[in-house]
Every structure is written in C-alpha cells, then in structure tokens.
Amino acid sequence: MxxxxxxxxxxxxxxxxxxxxxxxxxHSERDPDIRPLIPAAQVRAMRTTPGGERPVFIDVRSIRAYKAGHVPGALHLSIEASFEPVGDRSRIVAPETFRRLFSRLGIKNSDYVIIYDDGRLLNAAHLFWVMEVYAHEKVSVMDGGLAAWLQAGGKLETRWAARSRSVYVPGMSxxxxxxxxxxxxxxxxxxxxxxxxxxxxxxxxxxxxxxxxxxxxxxxxxxxxxxxxxxxxxxxxxxxxxxxxxxxxxxxxxxxxxxxxxxxxxxxxxxxxxxxxxxxxxxxxxxxxxxxxxxxxxxxx
CATH class of the missing domain: 3.40.250.10 (Rhodanese-like domain)
Structure with missing residues (x-):
C-alpha cells in the first residue's frame, strides 16, 4: 500500500x-495530426494563414519574462502550478487542481494548445507531459521557445492576456x-x-x-x-x-x-x-x- x-x-x-x-x-487520446514538437516558423504560419488553426499559447517562463514580452495573446502559467508538493518532493498536479487551473485560464478541452518557454524546453516539456497524462488531445511544444519565435519573424506584446473562464474536464491517460x-x-x-x-x-x-x-x-x-x-x-x-x-x-x-x-x-x-x-x-x-x-x-x- x-x-x-x-x-x-x-x-x-x-x-x-x-x-x-x-x-x-x-489507443492514445492524442490527435494524430498534431506533432508533439512544432517549429516556430510553422507556428507563425498558422497565425497568418486564413482559416488556419488558431492555437492557444501558454507561456511557462517567469512572470517577469512574460511581462517583458510574449507571443501575442499567450496566457501565462507558472510551471510550479504543474507540481503538487508531497513531503520533501513534488508530484504531478492532482486532477481536481488541474481542472480548476485550466478552467481559470479559460482553456477548453477542444483547444489546440502550444506551450513555449525560454527554449531549453524543460518547463514546456513538463506541462506537455502533464497535459498528456490528463488526456488533452491537441497539445504541442514550440521548438526553440521564444527565441525561435523571434527568429521566425514573430512579434511580441506586453499586455497581460486573459480569456473567459471555461469548464475544463480533464481525462486520464x-x-x-x-x-x-x-x-x-x-x-x-x-x-x-x-x-x-x-x-x-x-x-x-x-x-x-x-x-x-x-x-x-x-x-x-x-x-x-x-x-x-x-x-x-x-x-x-x-x-x-x-x-x-x-x-x-x-x-x-x-x-x-x-x-x-x-x-x-x-x-x-x-x-x-x-x-x-x-x-x-x-x-x-x-x-x-x-x-x-x-x-x-x-x-x-
């Protein structure tokens, strides 16, 4: 036990x-048409292609870095929110906590979510894994993070982005x-x-x-x-x-x-x-x- x-x-x-x-x-719940890793140039093309996919971005860098400039419309999430403290270590965030967190962010189960960080991918990869455990079907990590986004010609904004509260229902994988x-x-x-x-x-x-x-x-x-x-x-x-x-x-x-x-x-x-x-x-x-x-x-x- x-x-x-x-x-x-x-x-x-x-x-x-x-x-x-x-x-x-x-029998993975993942959408087979969406790759786990996606190049920044492809992400940028999505935003300029008429009728193309309109992903929701999650920035898992520090609040200070986010405020200094982020992908337009990107939501901010502290990576520590994906951990649950357990004694002297931490575990994956509990399902109910994850539900409340994503509902507060305004994420929907049907959203295509693209996560990015400073490019080292450690934080982005962790949230990606958490989302896959909770069976989010459409999620990718932007390879190279914000630096790659800028190299691909992407623009930044400093306005704090927010969405209306949603009713997110995590699955289980x-x-x-x-x-x-x-x-x-x-x-x-x-x-x-x-x-x-x-x-x-x-x-x-x-x-x-x-x-x-x-x-x-x-x-x-x-x-x-x-x-x-x-x-x-x-x-x-x-x-x-x-x-x-x-x-x-x-x-x-x-x-x-x-x-x-x-x-x-x-x-x-x-x-x-x-x-x-x-x-x-x-x-x-x-x-x-x-x-x-x-x-x-x-x-x-």
Whole structure:
C-alpha cells in the first residue's frame, strides 16, 4: 500500500497500462495530426494563414519574462502550478487542481494548445507531459521557445492576456505516468527500458539530491541535455538522425520509463521520445522518491 498512497491516478489503470503499454500507446487520446514538437516558423504560419488553426499559447517562463514580452495573446502559467508538493518532493498536479487551473485560464478541452518557454524546453516539456497524462488531445511544444519565435519573424506584446473562464474536464491517460510500484515491477520486465535523464555524475553515484546515491538498477543514462543543440544562438531539439542514434539501444518495441530528480529532465526525454513515436512514461516520484526509500534497490557505477 505504501507504494501508492500518494498516487494521483487509480492504481488499477496504472497497472493495466504497465502490463499492456503498447496497447495503451496505440489507443492514445492524442490527435494524430498534431506533432508533439512544432517549429516556430510553422507556428507563425498558422497565425497568418486564413482559416488556419488558431492555437492557444501558454507561456511557462517567469512572470517577469512574460511581462517583458510574449507571443501575442499567450496566457501565462507558472510551471510550479504543474507540481503538487508531497513531503520533501513534488508530484504531478492532482486532477481536481488541474481542472480548476485550466478552467481559470479559460482553456477548453477542444483547444489546440502550444506551450513555449525560454527554449531549453524543460518547463514546456513538463506541462506537455502533464497535459498528456490528463488526456488533452491537441497539445504541442514550440521548438526553440521564444527565441525561435523571434527568429521566425514573430512579434511580441506586453499586455497581460486573459480569456473567459471555461469548464475544463480533464481525462486520464495513466499509461504516460509511472509510479514507484510500476517502476519497481519494470526491473523484471524485459519489454520495459528505464532511462535515467540525470547527469552522468548523479547516475554513477558521485553526487545525489536524495539521501542515497546511484541509479535505478538496469537504467540507461542518457542525460536530457543531450537532446538539445544550439542553433543560431537558440536551443533546439537535435535533428531526428542524431536522436535516433542517441536512442538506438532502446528499441521501438519496448516501453520506456524516464526519470530524473524531480520531473523536468525526464519530461524533456518524454517529449523527444513521444515525438519520435516511442511508447514512454515518466516516473513521477523520480530519484527523490526512489533514492530516499531504503527498501528499493540501487546500483552504482
């Protein structure tokens, strides 16, 4: 019971998603015509094409950065709103909290939402993952963030944007979220690969933000920062060819569980792998939970 007392989603759904990850993935609620990652130039074209898609933008940078200039009409959301404090760590925001948050922002279930940040994609990726867990069908992250938007010729405004309150009803896609229990079970499942998105030093046990150091047994270390390159002064996700080489060892037929310390780095791994067509989830408790639980096994290199 201790493995699930803080889980925000039904344990049965999570277990079914774990036992049949490929079935769950093939029945994803995501709109198949919308890519998880979208170039800024394509986003800008949407706003200038008559009769084209009119997305709702969510800016997850700081309030100060938002006030200094943002995509016209973009709503502001503090990334901390996507976390729920639980003791000395944090978890995905609870369904009811998420419902109130998106209703207050004026987001509708039918809206196509495009999230952006400063370009490093950690904050944008985390909100993207949360929205997928709660089964929002149409959501993307703008690759390169605001810097890429400006390079694509996009304009900025400083006016605080707001929409009328909506009635948002979150769904549930538990196959995108892993718990302590499902991650522990994955250690004995050859069809699941665990990816550690932290730094090599943390993976090897040379430093740790938890009481214990090391990594989850069998996990492959692919730091989240390796997904990003700098192009024309702006961070962007690397080309598909480089990413395919980076993740070749995972295998497309296996389910991936990504974890880090708190959830941002693993969310970036999640975003990149989702964009590549992988079946993937994020271990919500992350290393701060696993590393602080003396009952759970660890490895050091």
């Amino acid at each position: 201790t493995d699930n007392r803080n889980a925000p989603l039904p344990v049965l759904g999570l277990l079914l998603a774990f036992l049949f990850p490929h079935v769950a993935h093939s 538990p196959h995108h979220l892993s718990t302590r229990l499902t991650t522990r079970l994955a250690l004995d499942n050859p069809d699941v690969v665990i990816v550690d998105s932290r730094s090599p030093r943390q993976y090897r046990g040379l430093e740790s933000r938890a009481r214990r150091a090391g990594h989850i047994p069998g996990a492959i270390n692919i730091p989240a920062e390796r997904n990003i390159e700098i192009e024309d002064g702006a961070p962007r996700v690397k080309p598909q060819g480089e990413l395919q080489s980076l993740y070749r060892a995972l295998g497309k037929k296996r389910h991936i569980i990504a974890y880090c310390n708190r959830g941002k780095e693993s969310a970036l791994t999640y975003l990149v792998l989702r964009n590549m067509g992988y079946s993937v989830s994020v271990y919500d408790g992350a290393w701060l939970e696993w590393g602080n639980d003396a009952v759970l096994p660890i490895e050091k290199d």
